[in-house]
Amino acid sequence: MQQKQSFAIVGGQVLRGNGFNRADVLVENGLIKGIGNYRSTQNKIDAASCFVLPGFINTHAHLGETIFRDAVKFSNLNDYIEKTEKINALLSGKSKLLREISGSNTMLEFIHSGITTICAGRCAQECESAGLRSFSGYMLMQSKKLQKYFTNFESEFKNFITEINNTLLSKPFLFLHSLTYSTSGMINLARRLIQERGIPLMVHVAETLEEETRVKEETGVSSVKFLENNGLITNSTLLVHCCNISDKDMGIIKRRGATIVLCPTSNVRLNNQIPPFDKMLKQGINLCIATDGLATALSKNILCECLFLKKEFKRVESFNWMNLITTNPARSLGIRSGSMYEGSSADIVIFGPDKAANAKKIKRDDIIDFVSMLEVRDVICAGKEVMRNGEVTTIDEKKIHASFNALNRSIKDLETQA
Ligand SMILES: [Zn+2]
Structure with missing residues (x-):
């Protein structure tokens, strides 16, 4: 669904400026088309109790x-x-x-x-x-x-x-x-x-x-x-x-x-x-x-x-x-990324869910502490899904981990011999 040209991220707390606000994010052709109420959009990503931030x-x-x-x-x-x-x-x-x-x-x-x-x-x-x-x-x-x-x-x-x-x-x-x-x-x-x-x-x-x-x-x-x-x-x-x-x-x-x-x-x-x-x-x-x-x-x-x-x-x-x-x-x-506004690139990360969090109480000094306690659930770059439900969808995680671990071990051995 997320690979569609147009979709909406609905029900999440969206970071804009110094705080979170409940809103939906409409994505079209790789860009943020609007931030507001897009519940009736056909293709949806449910972000209820989640936190939606710029990548x-x-x-x-x-x-x-x-x-x-x-x-x-x-x-x-x-x-x-x-x-x-x-x-x-x-x-x-x-x-x-x-x-x-x-x-x-x-x-x-x-x-x-x-x-x-x-x-x-x-x-x-x-x-x-x-x-x-x-x-x-x-x-x-x-x-x-x-x-x-x-x-x-x-x-x-x-x-x-x-x-x-x-x-x-x-x-x-x-x-x-x-x-x-x-x-x-x-x-x-x-x-x-x-x-x-x-x-x-x-x-x-x-x-x-x-x-x-x-x-x-x-x-x-x-x-x-x-x-x-x-x-x-x-x-x-x-x-x-x-x-x-x-x-x-x-x-x-x-x-x-x-x-x-x-x-x-x-x-x-x-x-x-x-x-x-x-x-x-x-x-x-x-x-x-x-x-x-x-x-x-x-x-x-x-x-x-x-x-x-x-x-x-x-x-x-x-x-x-x-x-x-x-x-x-x-x-x-000089890129139109790093913040959520109409016309910016749809580079978006969804954290959570966290049902207990009261977004209104999170002060701007503490946004970083708060977010770092949550897990990244979804990652979207240029309107395309890169990670869904904690799993990377673009490259093969298992295969990469296996070859990385093997090579890392052989470098350890080389270093011990040297
Ligand atoms: Zn360096």
Whole structure:
């Protein structure tokens, strides 16, 4: 029924702005056609005692990393990158398979947590198969595995764009890994690409204190200032982490209308500082929360990332934490998703049921706590069903789990031998 062009989600509590209200949602041709009374619509999804929210937007993930979860021991970021690169090299004959299994398992976990849009390096195919919306990143990074995307740029980029054009729900972005893993050639190429193509840019910035200190020693300015000087901070730039930036850097980010993407539990796991969220918020910067790669995150769930930060910053008063994974990322990516209004994409997640909840009493600060206590029941992306009654309908959960577990075990063995 849900695959029909037109249907209504009826009887649920719909999140709009800072609160829930009882309403029906009419979906037509992939868009929300109306919010009101649509009980008499022929095709219905019953959402009585359920909570209907915009699908969550995960602005930063690494699909190929999930396979390393609990298999690789690491003490910090460099250690983690070195070890996983070594395993990737050992498994180089199987790299496509590794990527596929890791990617599809990540899709399952994201769908189960209510995510309908993903930004990650080269994720168009995985997201398309899973029925999710995506921003697929062209990688620029000084690493053995990824060097070809720079040295064979013309042909690789052409293939990349063709791949995205063959999907329904993917768009391109440029993923300049970080200043640590960039050459001046990559930085110049990045500037040219965002100017010519107008595509969003993502960069890991000031994730570790050592990284920020080194950039300052080498360039004489902070990472943020260096990126600004090179024309790389615009209102389509997403700066990931920013754990070690100054008030002045925040001023630049605010002035340029750029976005900061926070991945707090990954910062903790890699023994980095927690970003100065309260200061960023005070400066009025557009802020998002994301999972990062699932091998470095402490939680599997984007709502847990928000709850973690909420606990760390208790002094932040009266704030709709849900905005960090809905409206704010939609703004930075320029998509009509992340909120429920007539004309927006029908990217919808249904939580519940919870008969005991009195939606009227849920304050905007507590929406995130409340929702995280419920289960995701249904996920709809671009008006199409992705999960129904807790079961993913687009990809084969059992098969993916089995191959993921087997490969994850063999990586554990490799790591023990090494
Ligand atoms: Zn990352």
